[in-house]
Amino acid sequence: MQLFAKPQASADNQKTVIAQAHTMNTAKTVLAALLISLAMPAWSEVYRHVDEDGNVTYSDEPREGAEEIKVKPVTTVTLPKQEDIGTIEIRSSGEENTNNAPYERIEFRSPEDEESFWSGSGDIALQVSSTPSLKEGHMYEVTLDGQPVGQSTSGRFTLENVFRGTHEARVSVVDSRGRPVQQGESITFTLHRPSVQTPPFPQQN
Known part of the structure; x- marks a missing residue:
């Protein structure tokens, strides 16, 4: 078997x-x-x-x-080259930001860019504005040397006891929750404060 x-x-x-x-x-x-x-x-x-x-x-x-x-018709799709994709994405992003930006300008009214001035106490006043005017629910926010120093709907800021030297200030618009809406311009200014080495005014004989 x-x-x-x-x-x-x-x-x-x-x-x-x-x-x-x-x-x-x-x-x-x-x-x-x-x-x-x-x-x-x-x-x-x-x-x-x-x-x-x-x-x-x-x-x-x-x-x-x-x-x-x-044979039934076959749908064909021609894909763009990689370098063309990058160019299209960048261009579209730029156009979208420009078209959807709620403000044409967000700028400092004072001090002027690269302005130099004296302040014995170190207190300085900043004023900002926008075109068009600030929309409802929006606020101006100012940073000094990268650090937020205040938010305001009036566009006026007072900074106290600022150290002598050159500083960078930037203004932007945020919503009621502090979320960025649109970034504005930045300026630099130089603050002089009196000291033993640098008196505020020339001494008179």
Whole structure:
């Protein structure tokens, strides 16, 4: 009984191998047909040919015994180059910011940019404005050397005991929750304060 079992198993294995090979050939044939159809222009003609061994091939060139197949139109999309994408994104972002900006200008009225002045106490007054005028729910915010120093709807700020030297001030508009709305201009100014080495006015004899 065992002597006859081996040939049966061998025959079963051969059938399994043949079935797997047939399945792989069918899958390859379908894949090839799909790739060819995708590569064809819209409404192109594809020819299907079956040889004497049952092998199916697809081609865009007619041959004897081949069957013509109508391929549905394929939608094609031409993607832009990577460098073009970057240019488009930057340009669109800039245009959007310009068009949607609620203010044309947000600027300092005083002091002027690069102005130099004296203050014995170190107190200085800043005044800012915008065009158009400040909208409802918005406030001006001023920073000095990168640090927020106050918010105001009037556009007037008083800074106390500012150290002598050159400083940078920047104004922006924020909403009622302090979230940035639009950034304005920045200026630099130099503050002089009297000291033993630098009296506020020249001494008179």
